[in-house]
Amino acid sequence: MEKKIVLLPGDGIGAEVINSSKEVLNAIANKFGHSFQFESHDIGGVAVDTHGTPLPDETVEACKGADAVLLGAVGGPKWDQLPSHLRPERGLLGIRKALDLFANLRPVKGFEKLLHASPLKETVINGSDLLIVRELTGGLYFGEPSERRDNGNAVVDTLSYTRKEIERIVDKGFQSAQLRKKKLTSVDKANVLESSKLWREIVEEKKADYPDVEVDHVLVDAAAMKLITNPDQFDVIVTENMFGDILSDEASVLTGSLGMLPSASLAENGVGLYEPAHGSAPDIAGKGIANPIAMILSAALMLRYSFGLDKEALQIEAAVEHVVNDGYYTADLQVENGTLLNTVEMTEQIAKYI
Amino acid sequence: MEKKIVLLPGDGIGAEVINSSKEVLNAIANKFGHSFQFESHDIGGVAVDTHGTPLPDETVEACKGADAVLLGAVGGPKWDQLPSHLRPERGLLGIRKALDLFANLRPVKGFEKLLHASPLKETVINGSDLLIVRELTGGLYFGEPSERRDNGNAVVDTLSYTRKEIERIVDKGFQSAQLRKKKLTSVDKANVLESSKLWREIVEEKKADYPDVEVDHVLVDAAAMKLITNPDQFDVIVTENMFGDILSDEASVLTGSLGMLPSASLAENGVGLYEPAHGSAPDIAGKGIANPIAMILSAALMLRYSFGLDKEALQIEAAVEHVVNDGYYTADLQVENGTLLNTVEMTEQIAKYI
Ligand SMILES: CC(C)[C@H](C(=O)O)[C@@H](O)C(=O)O
Ligand SMILES: CC(C)[C@H](C(=O)O)[C@@H](O)C(=O)O
Numbered sequence: 001m002e003k004k005i006v007l008l009p010g011d012g013i014g015a016e017v018i019n020s021s022k023e024v025l026n027a028i029a030n031k032f033g034h035s036f037q038f039e040s041h042d043i044g045g046v047a048v049d050t051h052g053t054p055l056p057d058e059t060v061e062a063c064k065g066a067d068a069v070l071l072g073a074v075g076g077p078k079w080d081q082l083p084s085h086l087r088p089e090r091g092l093l094g095i096r097k098a099l100d101l102f103a104n105l106r107p108v109k110g111f112e113k114l115l116h117a118s119p120l121k122e123t124v125i126n127g128s129d130l131l132i133v134r135e136l137t138g139g140l141y142f143g144e145p146s147e148r149r150d151n152g153n154a155v156v157d158t159l160s161y162t163r164k165e166i167e168r169i170v171d172k173g174f175q176s177a178q179l180r181k182k183k184l185t186s187v188d189k190a191n192v193l194e195s196s197k198l199w200r201e202i203v204e205e206k207k208a209d210y211p212d213v214e215v216d217h218v219l220v221d222a223a224a225m226k227l228i229t230n231p232d233q234f235d236v237i238v239t240e241n242m243f244g245d246i247l248s249d250e251a252s253v254l255t256g257s258l259g260m261l262p263s264a265s266l267a268e269n270g271v272g273l274y275e276p277a278h279g280s281a282p283d284i285a286g287k288g289i290a291n292p293i294a295m296i297l298s299a300a301l302m303l304r305y306s307f308g309l310d311k312e313a314l315q316i317e318a319a320v321e322h323v324v325n326d327g328y329y330t331a332d333l334q335v336e337n338g339t340l341l342n343t344v345e346m347t348e349q350i351a352k353y354i
Numbered sequence: 355m356e357k358k359i360v361l362l363p364g365d366g367i368g369a370e371v372i373n374s375s376k377e378v379l380n381a382i383a384n385k386f387g388h389s390f391q392f393e394s395h396d397i398g399g400v401a402v403d404t405h406g407t408p409l410p411d412e413t414v415e416a417c418k419g420a421d422a423v424l425l426g427a428v429g430g431p432k433w434d435q436l437p438s439h440l441r442p443e444r445g446l447l448g449i450r451k452a453l454d455l456f457a458n459l460r461p462v463k464g465f466e467k468l469l470h471a472s473p474l475k476e477t478v479i480n481g482s483d484l485l486i487v488r489e490l491t492g493g494l495y496f497g498e499p500s501e502r503r504d505n506g507n508a509v510v511d512t513l514s515y516t517r518k519e520i521e522r523i524v525d526k527g528f529q530s531a532q533l534r535k536k537k538l539t540s541v542d543k544a545n546v547l548e549s550s551k552l553w554r555e556i557v558e559e560k561k562a563d564y565p566d567v568e569v570d571h572v573l574v575d576a577a578a579m580k581l582i583t584n585p586d587q588f589d590v591i592v593t594e595n596m597f598g599d600i601l602s603d604e605a606s607v608l609t610g611s612l613g614m615l616p617s618a619s620l621a622e623n624g625v626g627l628y629e630p631a632h633g634s635a636p637d638i639a640g641k642g643i644a645n646p647i648a649m650i651l652s653a654a655l656m657l658r659y660s661f662g663l664d665k666e667a668l669q670i671e672a673a674v675e676h677v678v679n680d681g682y683y684t685a686d687l688q689v690e691n692g693t694l695l696n697t698v699e700m701t702e703q704i705a706k707y708i
Binding site: 084087089093118119120121124140141143146147148150152153154155156157158159160161162163164189191192193194195197198220221222224225227228229242243245246247248249250252253254 | 438441443447472473474475478494495497500501502504506507508509510511512513514515516517518543545546547548549551552574575576578579581582583596597599600601602603604606607608
């Protein structure tokens with residue numbers, strides 16, 4: 001298989017972990033006889049520095065022409081004081097919109113060897129394995145108007161959705177549940193928001209199309225509680241953009257190893273974008289000690305979702321599992337009697353297992 | 355001191371716990387020579403049943419004429435299928451708006467004897483003692499338009515705030531911090547929302563008025579993580595309505611004893627409303643086994659915030675502390691070698707210490 005992959009290293013540790021995913025993908029290409037071509041482009045703070053904008057047109061064009069996109073991370077204190085339209089995050093929001101990446105998939109699953117670092121008791125976190133399906137291109141993030149009013153004495157943002165936008169993400173939620181334990185939890189605030197009422201109606205309508213999936217509705221405030229008290233009750237959670245932002249970050253710390261969590265952002269029939277759940281970690285950038293595993297697992301998701309290479313994806317996931325079980329770890333983690341590796345060493349260790 | 359207190363028992367276990375708070379307040383009145391008059395009115399599902407609306411006018415009028423309001427809880431499966439305007443929650447939202455209860459204060463503090471029930475490791479939860487100050491009458495909850503569009507093919511809700519609405523809640527946040535450890539965390543989503551940008555500007559402006567308070571800004575997604583990984587970094591959190599709904603419920607499960615957490619909802623110069631952080635618990639309603647402590651501690655907050663009776667409030671809080679330390683508990687909790695009490699027994703036990 002021949003594929004063109006755009007790399008968007010971005011800021012902070014982005015470049016370091018992107019390199020790791022490239023190396024692992026090369027190992028996969030060798031072993032399975034594929035050919036992956038890589039092309040790097042700028043996004044985020046580094047793009048502001050070199051192009052005067054966090055999302056240069058050529059980056060968007062390159063992504064549109066690619067088979068898939070890997071993104072490292074964006075942001076850092078250097079760009080925090082810039083006006084909104086020049087903030088690194090704008091690059092991220094812009095590329096999501098430009099590629100119509102409406103579905104953000106965030107699996108949360110612990111590694112037994114690392115669960116000791118969970119803030120939760122082992123009896124609580126044990127067995128948790130959930131997937132958050134977050135709507136990514138609608139809601140409060142992109143609704144208009146979003147503006148000051150009355151001479152700056154008032155302000156509005158708009159939470160807006162079309163029926164079609166809700167339908168496609170709800171479908172993605174059901175389909176994701178079908179591939180897992182067939183349990184879908186739809187999260188909304190239907191006792192307050194009109195948009196949540198429509199959301200809940202659509203979930204109820206769609207039930208008939210997925211008779212094998214068990215569905216329930218949970219209010220967002222209750223979901224925020226249940227993620228902590230009883231995370232293993234969840235299989236797939238589907239929710240709108242802002243709720244998904246909050247709940248997926250909440251969920252990402254439950255297992256105690258944020259540096260291991262990948263994500264996939266998918267379009268309907270277009271290019272997918274894959275990035276780690278963690279950020280740009282400016283404090284350790286350039287030191288060569290970042291944990292590349294979330295990025296490497298994001299590359300695995302790319303193989304699975306964008307290229308249909310499930311066997312290859314499983315191979316990467318198995319390699320990571322192996323390395324972790326063998327006690328190898330990076331500086332963000334702690335493993336008793338384990339072996340501390342830097343970014344390059346960890347990458348090589350994983351590539352070796354492939 | 356003579357005070358007129360309106361009781362709104364509401365649904366589920368509401369009536370049982372309201373009775374407990376009344377009994378404890380009577381004990382306080384006897385001991386300190388006050389006179390509290392109580393008057394009960396309907397709200398929520400019970401009001402729908404008896405008056406055809408979750409918030410009868412006479413309830414609103416009675417609350418406006420009172421010195422303070424105690425509310426039990428609203429809601430239950432019986433009313434879940436009713437159209438929105440008849441849902442019990444509408445009563446709650448309506449009374450908040452009618453009394454202009456813009457500031458919801460939710461303290462989260464564990465009891466040493468009960469921390470074993472926390473989903474968090476004891477090393478993580480230990481020492482946590484925080485207060486969430488949530489804006490309660492603005493934002494997505496009340497913004498207009500909130501409607502279907504395009505023949506039901508689209509929907510909008512509106513997150514709107516005036517500068518004045520933000521200023522008064524931010525002031526309340528600073529003032530609350532001054533009474534505690536002088537640390538204020540303002541939570542927003544300023545990298546995405548215009549309303550959050552104004553919010554952050556106002557917090558920055560107000561800093562000068564409270565030079566003794568240390569302030570930082572945390573994005574809502576990061577706050578959802580930090581509440582779990584490191585709850586004891588927080589003193590006072592101030593945030594807008596929807597973020598506050600989610601984060602305060604998230605925070606409420608950290609200590610493992612939701613049945614112990616009170617809340618206060620305050621107006622600028624008007625009547626305050628006090629209610630437990632927990633809900634109406636329809637599954638145990640009428641069984642006489644509900645934990646009355648959150649409601650009793652809410653009555654203590656009433657004494658402190660609405661009547662300025664700090665000594666009396668402390669007396670209730672000390673009594674609760676005592677009872678818990680002596681190993682008394684209700685069915686929602688578990689205490690090894692402790693004594694299980696029902697609602698009435700627990701109430702008497704607390705009254706006895708007063
Ligand atoms: C950087 C920010 C705009 C972004 C978001 O809120 O979507 C991030 O928090 C995320 O979850 O990917
Ligand atoms: C019942 C509901 C409308 C309410 C809210 O969202 O404010 C509740 O969750 C709360 O926090 O008091």
